[in-house]
Amino acid sequence: MSALDTNIEKLTGFLTRFKETGVRNRIAGEDREGSAGVFQSTSPVDKSVICDVAHGTADDIDAAAKAAHAAFADWRDMPAADRRRILLNVADAIEARAEEIALCECWDTGQTLRFMSKAALRGAENFRFFADQVIQARDGQHLKSPTLMNVTTRVPIGPVGVITPWNTPFMLSTWKIAPALAAGCTVVHKPAEDSPLTARLLVEITEEAGLPKGVLNTVNGFGPDAGKALCEHQLIKAIAFVGESRTGSLIVKQGAETHKRNHLELGGKNPVIVFDDADLERALDAVIFMIYSINGERCTSSSRLLVQDTIKEEFEAKLIERVNNIKVGHPLDPATEIGPLVTEEHYSKVTSYFDIAREDGATIAAGGVKVGDEGYFVRPTLFTNANNQMRIAQEEIFGPVLTSIPFSTEEEALQIANDTPYGLTGYVWTNDLTRALGFTDKLEAGMIWVNSENVRHLPTPFGGVKASGIGRDGGDWSFEFYMEQKHIGFATGQHKIMQLGK
Ligand code: NAD
Numbered sequence: 460m461s462a463l464d465t466n467i468e469k470l471t472g473f474l475t476r477f478k479e480t481g482v483r484n485r486i487a488g489e490d491r492e493g494s495a496g497v498f499q500s501t502s503p504v505d506k507s508v509i510c511d512v513a514h515g516t517a518d519d520i521d522a523a524a525k526a527a528h529a530a531f532a533d534w535r536d537m538p539a540a541d542r543r544r545i546l547l548n549v550a551d552a553i554e555a556r557a558e559e560i561a562l563c564e565c566w567d568t569g570q571t572l573r574f575m576s577k578a579a580l581r582g583a584e585n586f587r588f589f590a591d592q593v594i595q596a597r598d599g600q601h602l603k604s605p606t607l608m609n610v611t612t613r614v615p616i617g618p619v620g621v622i623t624p625w626n627t628p629f630m631l632s633t634w635k636i637a638p639a640l641a642a643g644c645t646v647v648h649k650p651a652e653d654s655p656l657t658a659r660l661l662v663e664i665t666e667e668a669g670l671p672k673g674v675l676n677t678v679n680g681f682g683p684d685a686g687k688a689l690c691e692h693q694l695i696k697a698i699a700f701v702g703e704s705r706t707g708s709l710i711v712k713q714g715a716e717t718h719k720r721n722h723l724e725l726g727g728k729n730p731v732i733v734f735d736d737a738d739l740e741r742a743l744d745a746v747i748f749m750i751y752s753i754n755g756e757r758c759t760s761s762s763r764l765l766v767q768d769t770i771k772e773e774f775e776a777k778l779i780e781r782v783n784n785i786k787v788g789h790p791l792d793p794a795t796e797i798g799p800l801v802t803e804e805h806y807s808k809v810t811s812y813f814d815i816a817r818e819d820g821a822t823i824a825a826g827g828v829k830v831g832d833e834g835y836f837v838r839p840t841l842f843t844n845a846n847n848q849m850r851i852a853q854e855e856i857f858g859p860v861l862t863s864i865p866f867s868t869e870e871e872a873l874q875i876a877n878d879t880p881y882g883l884t885g886y887v888w889t890n891d892l893t894r895a896l897g898f899t900d901k902l903e904a905g906m907i908w909v910n911s912e913n914v915r916h917l918p919t920p921f922g923g924v925k926a927s928g929i930g931r932d933g934g935d936w937s938f939e940f941y942m943e944q945k946h947i948g949f950a951t952g953q954h955k956i957m958q959l960g961k
Contacts, residue, residue, distance in 0.1 A: 519680065527645040550590065561579050583633075
């Protein structure tokens, strides 16, 4: 039996329960039907129906918000050591079901097993990392003034909403939910409608690992009803959102009436800048990895290659050869490097840029074609002879599609790199230290890597500038979002209090 066949057989076993019961909402530790019935989840691999999914609306969000509210005080007041132990149990339980999570995620989203096998482990790591921060999360400062002993403390903000997208949904959900729980918040999670399976596994796993009922609630549904209702709900104190930039604007508007605190992780059109003094072999590997891994459906992908004109021809020639060699195929085949795009809608969007590129006068140097018609497969694509004004250089395509743009000087590279509405990540390849220092200082991005692909380190801040987001995750930055700073001043003596009306 091939590795692919073995994986398909295992997946079939894991999907049986979803076929029988569908994906239900989970509210206050109980399975609930969706108040608007069900919708269907399909696989991008062969367009087959995976299962029914509870179609939640404002009523279900209301029930979940009330459950999160009811569970809040006990969770907040639980001794930190106990909360920590539960979160560590969750991490262990995720690892124990890593294969199930990975296979379901691949089938639901089209991501390849090559990359998703690590997504569950990264999810576990998110829980482990934030569990270890629980003990000191409440710690504050002592700021003495002449008449007062001033102390600060941090308290969890309350029940929060977490709204996640379909790209690497398990990892991203844990990335938001783990620090919220560690801070002492309770959560209502609204996963993306296009990838509901692993959010269901996550809530099950957390409860089995000892998370009290109602601390994490999951409501499936669509953005304009369930998502909007979550943003508008009075009992929900903050929204942690990951998704498109235009949805981010809606999140802010919808939460305005109830004064929501928002954390927005949004889109990107990230540049990778390759100077001619760089280690070009390593730069080539990183350029390819950062746009063609994870199907290019990755917010931090480097979708604009800015290559110095002195090396452009040679670099692009090597790039074309490698891109044409990338293996597109079944996501459960361990040899596959690119699987199908997540939905028909997204496939249509990504492939529409092939014509847009031609109309704008760019060259399709590799790919630019669909593969078969069983699922939503495309060849990895490279556009050359492009300039930064073209739509293929300005708009987030969010697929395995790279636009290559030449530059001659450092100043020009910087101008092109910053000439975008987005500012999530930037990647700079040069062996000139002074240039790297100056360039990164002026590059408009929340996260920059020099001579490296994106390597996430959990204590560092994660987030974007401009249309790529507001706020930071990671380390203590996550707690800044999920917690309120509280100041308490204690009089140290009988200082003079102004006496009115005496
Ligand atoms: P999306 O904005 O369409 O959807 C994200 C989530 O928002 C879904 O759960 C959806 O149901 C919900 N939603 C939609 N409309 C809503 C509304 N009016 N109110 C409340 N919720 C609503 O994004 P997507 O297409 O699922 O995901 C891809 C996008 O996510 C890309 O732009 C990508 O760059 C971005 N992303 C950013 C990061 C980051 O860290 N910056 C990480 C991953 C993905």
